[in-house]
Amino acid sequence: xxxxxxxxxxxxxxxxxxxxxxxxxxxxxxxxxxxxxxxxxxxxxxxxxxxxxxxxxxxxxxxxxxxxxxxxxxxxxxxxxxxxxxxxxxxxxxxxxxxxxxxxxxxxxxxxxxxxxxxxxxxxxxxxxxxxxxxxxxxxxxxxxxxxxxxxxxxxxxxxxxxxxxxxxxxxxxxxxxxxxxxxxxxxxxxxxxxxxxxxxxxxxxxxxxxxxxxxxxxxxxxxxxxxxxxxxxxxxxxxxxxxxxxxxxxxxxxxxxxxxxxxxxxxxxxxxxxxxxxxxxxxxxxxxxxxxxxxxxxxxxxxxxxxxxxxxxxxxxxxxxxxxxxxxxxxxxxxxxxxxxxxxxxxxxxxxxxxxx
Amino acid sequence: xxxxxxxxxxxxxxxxxxxxxxxxxxxxxxxxxxxxxxxxxxxxxxxxxxxxxxxxxxxxxxxxxxxxxxxxxxxxxxxxxxxxxxxxxxxxxxxxxxxxxxxxxxxxxxxxxxxxxxxxxxxxxxxxxxxxxxxxxxxxxxxxxxxxxxxxxxxxxxxxxxxxxxxxxxxxxxxxxxxxxxxxxxxxxxxxxxxxxxxxxxxxxxxxxxxxxxxxxxxxxxxxxxxxxxxxxxxxxxxxxxxxxxxxxxxx
Amino acid sequence: xxxxxxxxxxxxxxxxxxxxxxxxxxxxxxxxxxxxxxxxxxxxxxxxxxxxxxxxxxxxxxxxxxxxxxxxxxxxxxxxxxxxxxxxxxxxxxxxxxxxxxxxxxxxxxxxxxxxxxxxxxxxxxxxxxxxxxxxxxxxxxxxxxxxxxxxxxxxxxxxxxxxxxxxxxxxxxxxxxxxxxxxxxxxxxxxxxxxxxxxxxxxxxxxxxxxxxxxxxxxxxxxxxxxxxxxxxxxxxxxxxxxxxxxxxxxxxxxxxxxxxxxxxxxxxxxxxxxxxxxxxxxxxxxxxxxxxxxx
Numbered sequence: 001x002x003x004x005x006x007x008x009x010x011x012x013x014x015x016x017x018x019x020x021x022x023x024x025x026x027x028x029x030x031x032x033x034x035x036x037x038x039x040x041x042x043x044x045x046x047x048x049x050x051x052x053x054x055x056x057x058x059x060x061x062x063x064x065x066x067x068x069x070x071x072x073x074x075x076x077x078x079x080x081x082x083x084x085x086x087x088x089x090x091x092x093x094x095x096x097x098x099x100x101x102x103x104x105x106x107x108x109x110x111x112x113x114x115x116x117x118x119x120x121x122x123x124x125x126x127x128x129x130x131x132x133x134x135x136x137x138x139x140x141x142x143x144x145x146x147x148x149x150x151x152x153x154x155x156x157x158x159x160x161x162x163x164x165x166x167x168x169x170x171x172x173x174x175x176x177x178x179x180x181x182x183x184x185x186x187x188x189x190x191x192x193x194x195x196x197x198x199x200x201x202x203x204x205x206x207x208x209x210x211x212x213x214x215x216x217x218x219x220x221x222x223x224x225x226x227x228x229x230x231x232x233x234x235x236x237x238x239x240x241x242x243x244x245x246x247x248x249x250x251x252x253x254x255x256x257x258x259x260x261x262x263x264x265x266x267x268x269x270x271x272x273x274x275x276x277x278x279x280x281x282x283x284x285x286x287x288x289x290x291x292x293x294x295x296x297x298x299x300x301x302x303x304x305x306x307x308x309x310x311x312x313x314x315x316x317x318x319x320x321x322x323x324x325x326x327x328x329x330x331x332x333x334x335x336x337x338x339x340x341x342x343x344x345x346x347x348x349x350x351x352x353x354x355x356x357x358x
Numbered sequence: 359x360x361x362x363x364x365x366x367x368x369x370x371x372x373x374x375x376x377x378x379x380x381x382x383x384x385x386x387x388x389x390x391x392x393x394x395x396x397x398x399x400x401x402x403x404x405x406x407x408x409x410x411x412x413x414x415x416x417x418x419x420x421x422x423x424x425x426x427x428x429x430x431x432x433x434x435x436x437x438x439x440x441x442x443x444x445x446x447x448x449x450x451x452x453x454x455x456x457x458x459x460x461x462x463x464x465x466x467x468x469x470x471x472x473x474x475x476x477x478x479x480x481x482x483x484x485x486x487x488x489x490x491x492x493x494x495x496x497x498x499x500x501x502x503x504x505x506x507x508x509x510x511x512x513x514x515x516x517x518x519x520x521x522x523x524x525x526x527x528x529x530x531x532x533x534x535x536x537x538x539x540x541x542x543x544x545x546x547x548x549x550x551x552x553x554x555x556x557x558x559x560x561x562x563x564x565x566x567x568x569x570x571x572x573x574x575x576x577x578x579x580x581x582x583x584x585x586x587x588x589x590x591x592x593x594x595x596x597x598x599x600x601x602x603x604x605x606x607x608x609x610x
Numbered sequence: 611x612x613x614x615x616x617x618x619x620x621x622x623x624x625x626x627x628x629x630x631x632x633x634x635x636x637x638x639x640x641x642x643x644x645x646x647x648x649x650x651x652x653x654x655x656x657x658x659x660x661x662x663x664x665x666x667x668x669x670x671x672x673x674x675x676x677x678x679x680x681x682x683x684x685x686x687x688x689x690x691x692x693x694x695x696x697x698x699x700x701x702x703x704x705x706x707x708x709x710x711x712x713x714x715x716x717x718x719x720x721x722x723x724x725x726x727x728x729x730x731x732x733x734x735x736x737x738x739x740x741x742x743x744x745x746x747x748x749x750x751x752x753x754x755x756x757x758x759x760x761x762x763x764x765x766x767x768x769x770x771x772x773x774x775x776x777x778x779x780x781x782x783x784x785x786x787x788x789x790x791x792x793x794x795x796x797x798x799x800x801x802x803x804x805x806x807x808x809x810x811x812x813x814x815x816x817x818x819x820x821x822x823x824x825x826x827x828x829x830x831x832x833x834x835x836x837x838x839x840x841x842x843x844x845x846x847x848x849x850x851x852x853x854x855x856x857x858x859x860x861x862x863x864x865x866x867x868x869x870x871x872x873x874x875x876x877x878x879x880x881x882x883x884x885x886x887x888x889x890x891x892x893x894x895x896x897x898x899x900x901x902x903x904x905x906x907x
Contacts, residue, residue, distance in 0.1 A: 122702050123702065123706075124846065124891060127891075128891050131843065132884075132888065134881060138880060141877070188474065193461075194472050196459050202450075203449050301728055309716075309717075310711070312714065313711035317697060
């Protein structure tokens with residue numbers, strides 16, 4: 001087991017805690033950069049999708065995992081980002097402006113949606129966000145003069161100073177680059193007062209208030225950042241899809257993002273990435289697995305959703321900390337070998353800790 | 359000029375007058391204790407001061423400023439920190455993170471500089487850690503610096519909460535039953551810390567406490583309450599011998 | 611005017627379905643603090659059970675309906691016993707996700723069961739869909755179908771039975787006690803965990819009843835459970851912890867929908883419930899029947 005002897009406050013603050021970190025993340029970065037050379041176009045497309053989902057998931061993670069506010073309607077922010085991007089490009093706004101505006105508009109809507117969050121607790125907030133998402137879905141479908149309704153709309157390609165970036169390796173680098181930026185930004189935020197304030201609100205609002213945290217303000221900030229990041233992912237997703245229709249941003253999509261967060265590991269940045277890997281890889285794995293199933297089962301239309309749900313149920317029952325939690329356990333097992341005990345991570349039993357306020 | 363003063367504080371819950379016209383003054387630099395049987399309204403007074411409840415009458419004045427209308431999150435910034443009866447810590451964070459949260463009011467950065475982690479944010483973070491380290495040293499929490507709060511024994515968590523309050527660099531510290539749930543040895547430590555906080559750090563302490571030996575040991579003055587009203591005020595000895603106080607505790 | 615009354619009447623019957631599903635949410639939430647996002651899927655299963663008994667096995671409507679309700683009660687009991695009890699006391703978010711997962715799996719399983727599949731089915735009921743005139747004027751008449759009457763009547767009946775159960779039976783009172791304070795109930799010797807399972811059974815039974823009643827109106831298919839999303843606003847409107855609130859909330863949502871479908875432009879019918887919900891949450895966050903509470907420190 002590695003023991004870090006701290007001699008400097010800066011050691012506590014920096015992102016890469018030790019040489020091992022630098023080495024492995026450096027290696028990952030090289031692999032990510034070289035991917036277009038090494039694998040063919042199909043997988044680059046999948047990796048791009050992974051980066052976009054990871055970004056959307058990261059947005060939701062900041063809200064759910066770090067601030068403790070549940071949103072059942074995050075696909076709506078993706079939808080707002082995506083449609084804003086498509087509509088602006090259609091009107092001839094350059095990409096370098098349309099992209100930040102898309103994220104900004106999603107963030108602004110996030111603030112409005114967050115307003116009830118200042119007064120609502122737990123389940124009420126979840127249902128309010130659900131209601132919001134259903135309304136947005138309907139607006140996207142009915143506001144035909146702008147969104148073209150169910151006819152859908154074609155997303156114009158990205159063009160920056162004459163370079164086309166909408167496809168293949170170019171779009172991959174764009175998506176991954178933005179993802180890295182967003183991850184770094186989130187990490188910075190989490191090691192600063194704002195990030196700590198968000199975590200504080202998650203754990204105890206009353207104590208947060210007593211240390212001077214303006215709970216309403218930070219909840220609003222969390223909503224804005226979360227919606228903005230998810231909106232940005234939505235804008236990129238619009239380009240990946242190439243064609244938008246309201247059916248791309250339904251409640252089921254919102255739930256998929258939540259599953260991403262839970263399966264990846266609530267409350268960790270790694271979790272958002274791992275979760276995205278799960279969401280993108282599951283259909284691929286299923287396609288392979290279908291070959292071994294009886295045809296009537298393999299062809300059932302609900303199979304993918306069913307497996308999705310089953311994995312979710314199993315994670316909550318068996319590994320509530322998600323893939324990242326499992327990974328930490330495996331790592332700890334090897335670094336402590338042979339001293340690892342199951343109890344090292346024993347889940348604390350709580351006898352129905354009431355969230356009701358009485 | 360009075361340092362801190364409560365004037366005629368009152369609040370009702372439904373028909374119950376939880377606090378009913380309580381007035382008292384705290385002088386700068388003293389340890390002032392509020393005692394009384396369960397349900398006397400002591401914690402409610404604290405909640406009125408830290409603005410968790412709005413009083414139905416009366417006002418709270420701190421350093422000649424009426425703070426009755428100040429929003430609750432501004433209280434810490436004015437220099438009033440508090441602890442809670444049943445510990446309100448950030449359970450899933452480390453001790454260090456909890457203490458750093460006490461520094462919230464001393465942040466000098468905005469959202470954008472934090473996202474980019476500009477050099478002045480880094481310098482500020484280092485400065486916060488220096489201050490937190492002073493508090494860790496003061497309370498002897500070195501061993502627990504990196505531990506998660508949820509795994510700490512109750513006694514230690516209590517000290518961490520005290521530490522978080524100290525990190526805000528308060529002028530007035532409200533302690534809600536600092537010794538409840540502590541064993542005699544830990545209570546003894548708590549008494550020493552309260553004395554040190556008063557003498558070495560120069561912080562005025564207002565506390566609610568049941569443990570009479572702790573109260574007698576550290577308090578300069580004591581206020582006894584029952585049924586939302588003041589029974590007596592004075593030195594610990596005076597209050598302990600006061601007829602109405604004895605009656606309230608023994609019943610009758 | 612008669613038009614308006616007719617719309618209210620039409621809305622009430624679908625509102626009764628919302629009310630029954632919302633009732634299921636509220637029963638479970640009050641007792642166990644779990645928000646069951648799979649309530650709609652329980653209803654879907656109930657409808658399929660009835661379909662299996664009536665259409666596939668040829669039993670009468672009444673036996674089929676009773677069988678479906680009893681079958682779902684057993685299913686609800688087992689669901690709690692096997693899936694939910696092991697994770698009792700996890701944070702609310704985990705429980706929400708768990709029930710969402712259960713909903714996904716349920717839809718998928720229903721699609722795989724031989725004879726169910728993904729088509730839409732009807733069941734024969736003794737109630738006709740034809741309108742009975744209640745009041746006739748020169749221009750129009752106020753009508754209500756036997757079908758709608760059966761829904762309203764059955765809802766009233768179920769509410770009365772539940773009321774009597776919670777009020778007068780020993781186990782019903784124990785359930786009330788449990789939902790008010792689990793720890794105290796536990797100390798009084800009430801087997802809290804078994805009470806939870808029973809609550810799940812009752813809630814699933816109510817959902818099955820809603821499914822059987824809804825079947826003639828919307829047909830039975832694996833996605834009929836999405837009606838649960840409409841029952842959320844109903845439950846919230848009623849304060850989420852209040853049983854009469856759930857009934858009133860359900861009726862309100864049904865009537866609002868019916869009115870919005872007629873008086874407002876196309877598209878508003880489906881979202882009217884949610885607009886009302888957001889308005890209520892902003893103006894009165896604890897719901898129409900809820901009580902404002904705050905954490906004690």
